[in-house]
Amino acid sequence: MRPWLGAIGGVLLAMTALLAVAAPLAAPYRPTQINLRARLQPPDWGAPGRPRHLLGTDNVGRDVLSRIIWGARISVSVGAAAAGLGAVIGTTLGLCAGFFGGRTDAVVSWLIEVQLAFPFTLFAIFLLAALGGGFVPVVCVLALATWVNFARVVRSQAMSLRAQDFILAAQAVGVGPVRLLRRHLLPAVLPSVIVVASFSAAQAVLTEAALSFLGVGVDPTIPSWGAMLNLGRDYLSDAWWMATFPGLAIALTVLGANLLGGWLGARLEPRGS
């Protein structure tokens, strides 16, 4: 993985995050501002000095660019939260499974296999139909998809670390299992966790967009990229920009996280692991 690719990834992600945080300042219009006289306006770069709707307007005249900028908030927060929650759950379970082995490992491995056995989008629809939408349910459901990534990687690393000298030495001087896991094993697997977190955030952003597209996202009244795509589908032949740009935003964000993850993987992980 070339470093400059990682840098591009970092820049893409930083830009998305910055836009999400500074959405009120960055967006030229309010995302919910309806203007029925400017419905379905094509992208217009306007005269120099006075830009109008750079990426066009939607079916009720809302500015597509502003909605994309505000939509970044959903994608960034959901992606980060789902990767974080998945990291906590998956790393804990993976460490325990790899370190203790035996019955603990059997249970965690079983959980991983059960999780992987569900076609995830179907299961997520089912769960969200039961739980109702909203930020917390969506993040929890996505964490259900991401924890497996962490658990698998951490489990196999903990298994090989278990027999290493520094762990055996710590055990020999009487370090208890909780402290051993937290102070000795966790730092050793952390680089991999960071790498997996990057890819998991990408996966969460994609899945969140798919769920919003299907109408079970965070909140249909808040602009999100998936919901914009869903709306854009109905106007595909009249207003290509409505579906094109939100998808581009998703793709660039996911690309950024994947590039960063690939570069981090090459940098942080020891060769051959």
Next chain:
Amino acid sequence: MRGRTILLRCVQALAVLLGVSVASFAVAHATGDPVTLLLSPSASDAARTAMRAHLGLDRPVTIQYALFLQHALGGDFGQSFIYRQGVAGLVLARLPATLILAGSAFAIALCVGMPLGVLAARGGMAAAMLELFSLAGLAVPAFWLGLMLVLLVAVELRALPVDGYGGLSHLVLPALTLSLQGTARLSRLVASGMRGALRADYIRTARARGLSEARVVWVHALRNVLVPVVTMAALELGDLISSAVVVEMVFAWPGIGRLAVAALQQRDFPLLQGTVFIAGLGFVIVNLLADLLCARIDPRIGLAR
């Protein structure tokens, strides 16, 4: 020994299926009282109690789960609220469409991804191109790609039908859309596997014996990459069915994904539960078959993981 490991793998698969059934049951149970959805708000309390008793909802949770499992084993997943039909029949009627779509996408991914990976393993320009393609392929959401293809091929060029179910021409766009991510992942896997395989001693031996380069690459090296490919291909099928849900929505493809979304919109929980459970069942079976197939391809694998 062989028989025992196969048996062990089957027991593992059964354990996973048990987990799938518990999860499906638990989620459906968490949705609350189906009687409020089934009966009109003006229904009398007696009617509600009767309905509850009829559905077995007045019994303890463990008994309800046992009944669910017993019925599921007999192929009975209850009645759909919206269609007033057996869930199993509904899902099975839609399953072929999804399988055709996922199967075609899978075939495209195999036919395109494997050769791409083999070519890219040689390094140079081909490797850089593949890297670019797979990075893009993994980042683009399938449903957006579908919409863009519709825009380009169907709206602008008017070359292919955009939606519906019928002949081959209806299948092209959805299958292409669905195959992209699989192609990207598969080609990466094959490329990295081939790079390792081409350095192995048996490849040097094969070359030393004077075999043609094509035979060395496509027969000797590729065979040793097949095991991770089959394992991943089976997992990929789960992803394909998962993405198919969204792609079906884009192309109005009448598979289980659209069935699930219709069920979602109408809060038809038995139908959702049946769809999820049957899809999980299929996935476990395919993975079991893949493991057995791997043991056939590579006799060194003892199936015990």
